[in-house]
Amino acid sequence: MSSTSTSAQRADVYSRVTAEIISAIEQGAGEWRAPWFHHGTSIARPTNVSSGKRYRGINTLALWAAGFAAGYGDGLWGTYKQWQDAGAQVREGERSTTVVLWREIQVSRQDDDDGQRRMFARAFSVFNVTQVDGYERPATPTLPEAERLAHAEAFIANLGVKTEFGGSEAYYRPSADTVFMPPFTSFHDAASFYGVWLHECGHASGSKHRLDRDLSGRFGSAAYAAEECLVEILSGLVLADLGIAHHPRPDHAAYAASWLKVLKDDPKAIFTAASKAQQAADWMHARQSRTKAKATSTSATLRQPSHCDGNCA
Structure with missing residues (x-):
């Protein structure tokens, strides 16, 4: 299958997933909650x-x-x-x-007008x-390491984004160009783990030496909201690509909806976010091809005999 037809098929899937996210938002996506077993131990998250x-x-x-x-x-x-x-x-x-x-x-x-x-x-x-x-925390279930998905791990590894695991927060730190993630065992399920990891790698895709998006928006600002929307849509798109979730999870729609409230004055916000999400997803897929090509080239070089000027035994 040609790369052109593959890209076209991917674009069709992206359009469907985006439409489903928009539909879920319009119907009321519900309230988003962190997909890991966060129980308040971090003082930064009361x-x-x-x-x-x-x-x-x-x-x-x-x-x-x-x-x-x-x-x-x-x-x-x-x-x-x-x-x-x-x-x-x-x-x-x-x-x-x-x-x-x-x-x-x-x-x-008092009058006949609607109440305020x-x-x-x-x-x-x-x-x-x-x-x-007298307070004891309820036992926290842990996700078995055996549920890790090798193809998803390889996909994210090929992005070349440094990740450090530990703690109870997920975020990307531009100054260190590093993603920080709670450990795999802290998540509700494998799809949640890879969805959050892709979300944070999505932020990393916007760094100056990658897709060069503006990552300087302050928390609560329109710029910050736009970035959060696009990387959450991106996460849903790539999960579908990897066969981990064939339809957007409700938490993706709820998360995007929470930020769309900040963008309510811009009716095109969701479509702009979706367009940039597709650009980031395409970048992620391009990294897979580039990594495989580099590995093939390196392997071929190693297999070549050394030059011996006709004096080889």
């Missing part, structure tokens, strides 16, 4: 003991500040009652930290896990 969800916005900053000031080494938090429900007891004399929950309410009006929606805030007092007694 997490609620009851819901297992991360705190957001100003609450994240408040709990960071409180955690660092008190020297806490854990990011798990909960209200007095939530700790009681978890079978623990806040120690007497411990000081709480305040977080705020914003809720939207419908406000009725308003936000109101409710404060909660929370305590860190290091401030309680």
